[in-house]
Amino acid sequence: MNTAVPIISVDGVTKRFAGPHSLMRRLSGKPPLAVHALNNVSLEVYRGETLGIVGESGCGKSTLARCLVRLLDPDEGAIRFEGKDISHLKAGERRGFNRRVQMIFQDPYSSLNPRMTVKQIIGEALSVHKMRPSADIPARIAELLELVRLSQDSAGRYPHEFSGGQRQRIGIARALAVEPDAIVADELVSALDVSVQAQVVNLLLQLQEKLHLTVIFVAHDLRLVRHISHRVAVMYLGQVVELSPAEALFTAPRHPYSKALLDAAPELDPSRRSKVVAARGELPSPLNVPPGCPFASRCPYVFERCRVERPMLTPRGAGQSAACHLTEFGADSAAIPMEGIHS
Numbered sequence: 393m394n395t396a397v398p399i400i401s402v403d404g405v406t407k408r409f410a411g412p413h414s415l416m417r418r419l420s421g422k423p424p425l426a427v428h429a430l431n432n433v434s435l436e437v438y439r440g441e442t443l444g445i446v447g448e449s450g451c452g453k454s455t456l457a458r459c460l461v462r463l464l465d466p467d468e469g470a471i472r473f474e475g476k477d478i479s480h481l482k483a484g485e486r487r488g489f490n491r492r493v494q495m496i497f498q499d500p501y502s503s504l505n506p507r508m509t510v511k512q513i514i515g516e517a518l519s520v521h522k523m524r525p526s527a528d529i530p531a532r533i534a535e536l537l538e539l540v541r542l543s544q545d546s547a548g549r550y551p552h553e554f555s556g557g558q559r560q561r562i563g564i565a566r567a568l569a570v571e572p573d574a575i576v577a578d579e580l581v582s583a584l585d586v587s588v589q590a591q592v593v594n595l596l597l598q599l600q601e602k603l604h605l606t607v608i609f610v611a612h613d614l615r616l617v618r619h620i621s622h623r624v625a626v627m628y629l630g631q632v633v634e635l636s637p638a639e640a641l642f643t644a645p646r647h648p649y650s651k652a653l654l655d656a657a658p659e660l661d662p663s664r665r666s667k668v669v670a671a672r673g674e675l676p677s678p679l680n681v682p683p684g685c686p687f688a689s690r691c692p693y694v695f696e697r698c699r700v701e702r703p704m705l706t707p708r709g710a711g712q713s714a715a716c717h718l719t720e721f722g723a724d725s726a727a728i729p730m731e732g733i734h735s
């Protein structure tokens with residue numbers, strides 16, 4: 393892994409969506425409320441690494457993933473690919489960026505055209521980006537099927553003839569067809585059975601090493617993130633609250649929310665997934681983000697300063713950064729008893 397050169401830099405990115413526009417607000421001439429999906433997010437992704445992005449539903453991780461591939465434009469801040477702001481690319485550069493940074497979506501059912509065979513789906517990606525002369529496309533399709541461990545007779549079949557895990561392999565093959573530098577995988581396996589999840593994640597891990605890919609792995613399941621990531625960004629209410637090498641995060645988290653997420657992780661069984669809550673108390677509304685620490689309403693260590701001053705993501709040693717007033721003087725949240733933080 394080369395950690396010297398960031399391939400992607402996220403610099404102070406804020407993204408808001410229009411929220412509900414109540415009759416009262418309309419009558420009083422006020423604009424719709426804004427949903428603060430991302431709030432001043434900064435991080436770097438290094439060439440050849442896998443960066444896990446974790447957090448509860450609604451924390452902004454999927455919005456960040458969509459900003460990274462230009463499906464959404466930030467309202468403030470910039471995302472740079474190899475130093476260039478991706479919002480200001482010229483037409484030719486944009487085509488190049490679209491090829492070099494590929495997204496694999498959560499739902500393989502809706503991201504594959506049901507009327508196209510696998511060979512047409514992969515062949516289309518190869519033709520659109522002029523990856524191979526027409527005569528070489530069948531051989532390249534065969535190569536890609538082998539790479540994702542699908543049988544050669546898959547080429548003539550339609551997406552509905554495959555299982556969920558196989559469909560994700562088709563999605564991976566389509567993404568790899570254009571020889572990307574980076575892949576953004578948004579909840580890649582969350583719709584799959586646990587045994588199939590491991591197969592698809594292991595495949596992605598092997599491909600990442602073999603092809604020297606940069607992978608941004610967005611997930612709510614910490615077990616998977618630990619397995620695949622070199623570093624992990626923990627998000628809460630549109631902000632990165634901890635950014636850490638994976639092993640350091642799992643052994644000595646520096647933010648109380650990371651600790652709460654870790655303690656909840658053993659219960660992330662698929663049958664209970666919707667019932668697992670990482671921390672007690674209500675998640676503040678993204679329509680009304682508190683002025684101080686976003687975790688203040690759920691943190692058992694909250695003190696006065698937390699409610700008025702937003703903690704910034706700052707280095708905590710050992711490659712870790714955290715946004716917490718409590719740990720800014722070197723305290724390790726792993727050493728802090730977190731009883732009572734869980735619901």
Ligand code: SF4
Nearest residue numbers: 685691698716717718
């Ligand atoms: Fe808890 Fe305060 Fe740290 Fe926020 S800044 S996580 S409220 S101790």
